[in-house]
Amino acid sequence: MIRVALIEDDADIRDNLMLIIDRAEGFSCRQAFSDVQEAGKSLLNDPPDVLLMxxxxxxxxxxxxxxxxxxxxxxxxxxxxxxxxxxxxxxxxALCAGACGYLTKNTPPNRILDALREA
Structure with missing residues (x-):
């Protein structure tokens, strides 16, 4: 099971991503936040496998x-x-800061899941 966390300020996009991730076999959206400050302690105390931000x-x-x-x-x-x-x-x-990948918001759901798997 790949544990995913989200940081996305747009509630509709965040909700859609949560649905895509939770409905996909082998994935679980464990946490979702609207900003880094809100997410910080929680992500460090209960880290996901992958963060989509x-x-x-x-x-x-x-x-x-x-x-x-x-x-x-x-x-x-x-x-x-x-x-x-x-x-x-x-x-x-983003890559220099430590991100392992970069997707645009119009990326199809199956490609987002592929990227999460590969991370």
């Missing part, structure tokens, strides 16, 4: 800063960034 988030940290923060705090789980942005600089910055 938006880049554009409310609060003090965006997703790229969130990856850096979680890594510095000792997180060992893999992080895949999910966003509407397709700029090469954001992809590069």
């Amino acid at each position: 938006d880049i554009t988030l409310p609060g003090k940290m965006n997703g790229i800063e969130g990856v850096e923060f979680l890594r510095a705090a000792g997180a060992t789980f893999e992080t895949i960034m999910l966003t509407v942005h397709q700029e090469e600089k954001l992809v590069f910055d």
Whole structure:
């Protein structure tokens, strides 16, 4: 069972991702949050196998800063960034911060699940 956590500020997208993950065989969406500050302690105390995180988030940290923060705090789980942005600089910055992958929000559900499996 692949344990997945989500950080996505759009409630509709977050709910849809939770449904996709929970309905897929071999996956469980264990936690879902709207920002990094809300997620931090919980993810470190009960780490998922993979975190799927938006880049554009409310609060003090965006997703790229969130990856850096979680890594510095000792997180060992893999992080895949999910966003509407397709700029090469954001992809590069996300990977340099410690993300293992990068998906756009229009990625088909089966490809999202494949990426979670491969992480």
